[in-house]
Amino acid sequence: MARVAVVGVGYSGFNASSPDLSWKEITYEAAVRAYEDAGINPRRDVDAVVTCAEDFWEGFAIFDEFVPDQLGGVLKPTFTVTADFLFGVANGVMLIKSGLAEIAVVEAHSKASDILTFGNVVRFAYDPIWLRPVGNGHPFYLAALEKSYYSNLRGYCDYTFAEVVAKNKKNGRLNPDAPYSADITADDVLSSEPSFYPLRKLEIAERADGAIVFVLARGDIAKELNPEPVWIDGVGWWSETSNYDTMSFTALYARKSAEMAYEMAGIDNPARQIDLAEVDDRFAYKEVQHIEALKLAKAGEVDDLLESGYFDRSGEIPVNVSGGSLSVGNLLEATGAQKALEVVLQLRGEAGRRQVDAEVGVAQVWRYLPTATGAVTVFSR
Amino acid sequence: MGRSDAGWNGNSSLKQEVIVMAVGKKNISAPPYVEGHELELEDFENKTITYVEDYPDIRYQFTAGQAISRFLRGLKEGKILATKCSKCRRVMVPPRTFCELCFKPADEWVEVKDTGTVETFSISYIDPDAKPLDEPEIVAVISIDGASPKMGILHKLGEVEPDRVYIGMKVKAVWKPESEREGMITDIKYWKPLEVE
């Protein structure tokens, strides 16, 4: 079956807010850059357009009707995946492998700064009968509950999660598009306010605006466009359940989606074969869960490895060299896109001052609160 | 919900057996706790049948962006502004920073007229909650003079009886007084027939 490659990437952002541009305009910017990067004319060359968006983030019902214009997709097959960008990539791969498209475009964006009541949107995702009516707390309490359970289960102390924050915020200092990067220490994190005990403010990714567009192509076409494209070797996605009482709270969704993607990519020893990982760190403990789930470390051993620098940009397996969502910001459904973008730029050798040496990279995302759903993509050069 | 006439086997000597309900066109087995009888008012009154009411308290502040911000500022000044595509030469209302057909930037601005032609219209008698409106509202798509054919806006018609409206009717914008304009599409109150002298 045909291989699929990334032949063009473009992005706009990432900013804490973008009051000067509409979401259509930031998306257009990202799309123009992606088509320029791929060397294609979207009106002539693109066969299908996939957008990843969630109506309540956007503030539109039936958001898919707004998709075509800013992506050059007018009068073309388009659809919207109500999930993160990495689910869109999986759909793009299916479009191409099935023969329905030779060139497919995947897009996601965040205009989080347009949402005035972010906590209420998250709360609106909670079950209306047995979760929403309980209490007046900000819905992040669900993350705090999970962190509490998980750290207790593994025996991780708070210092471990504070180290994740310090590592990622420092990594972000080398990324010109990481508005929340900072030169801080684990002790600074530990002394920040606990907004939702045991979750501190600095352990939670702030929101950001931006748009990301990928151009995917069938292998033979990809090689015509670029002799050395970045390959998509595996995709995986998985859901546990919507019931918080039967969720694993150990990111089983990430473990299973990684297994699906690894099998497709022929990876049987991830800790040895993967050079670079960008994982969902929108709450610091999530990065630790996801490192375990991706089999980059054994359960319960992440704390020692973190402390030894194993996941640093100069370590054995650099994790979130982009600075992660803790530096770049929570890009809503474009979160996985930022992670995939970083992997692609790193594999191409185009990551500037934050460049590390890598041949195989993995991007992983979680579908945010209150879900136990996620996706994984494996890339190589 | 069990329906007594549709599959409930009703044989009291078989009480221990699994109740059979009709779902779609198939008889499927239902667990024993399903009580099969017709829905009655008291099921709701006694809350045998329950529901929970909730509504979202969700607010947004939609960034208008480069093109629409300038368009809205124009409305405040009583002007309708458009952008022009340098490739296909379309004059686009509402304006956009790019032509979606050519996928090229469109950064040339032109002012178009506040007159136009009714392309299609509808007379609404009820509100979104299906309650009768005091006065019927006439909604129309109006192509604007000076813009490319079929480009224009959706707005209301006024100062005209519903039965006098027709496709192809020439209309003109009726603006709010300058002091009341706030840079909104409603700075135009409505469009009225353009009397031909």
Ligand SMILES: [Zn+2]
């Ligand atoms: Zn054009």
